[in-house]
Amino acid sequence: MTMLLLAVHVLAAIVTVGPVTVAASMFPPAARRTLAAPGDPGATGTLQLLHRICRVYAVVGVVVPVFGFATASRMDVLGSAWLTVSIALTALAALVLTALVLPAQTAFVEGGGTVRQTARLAMFTGLFNLLWATVTVLMIVRPGSTTGL
Template sequence: MTKFLLAVHVIAAIVAIGPVTVAASMFPPAARRALDAPDDVQAAGTVRLLHRICRVYAAVGIAVPVFGFGTASAMGVMGDAWLIVSIALTTLAALVLVVLVLPRQEVFVEGGGTRATTARLAMFTGMFNLLWATVTVLMIVRPGSTTGA
């Protein structure tokens, strides 16, 4: 059962978190292009599409910690430091996405936003991506783990 949970956890992370990190990273440049060409319907459509990808896959991404907790419980590592740090960083990444990234994207989708705010949005997106990269490394390396790596 542990291998099944781990496989589903990893697949969920790839399928759900991957598209969010890519779409969120593509959003600021797309928003700048849309701001530079306000009559460009395709640029505005790209901004809407990237935001929708971020929203939908963020919701799907809930499966990642759900299966992660199941996997950790089955492996008996719930109290390990690497996992606790990973949980904290995952929570922080989710907060950055929900509180800082998605609402700012929504401003652009609704026709607001400025070129200066795209830089801030890019910074928050970078923070989100860095947090996820750190969690990924912790999940692979598992410092101090006795379960092998």
């Protein structure tokens, strides 16, 4: 059962976090192109699509920590430092996404973004991606674990 939970957790992370990471990273350059060519329906459509991908996969991504907690519980590692740090970083990544990235994207989709805001959005997106990369490394290396390196 543990292997099944772990497999679902890892697959859910790949299938849900991957698209958010890619779409969020593509959004700032697409927003700059939209600002450079106002009124271009193709550019506006791209922003809408990328924003929708981020929103939908952010919601579906809730399954990742759900299966993560179930897996950690079965593996009896809930008190491990690497897991506690991973949980905190995951919560911070979710906060960055929901409080900073998605609202900034919404402003662009609704036509209220500026060139300066694209830089800020790119920074928030980079922070989100860095947090997820760190969590991924912690999940693989698991410092201090008996099966870690």
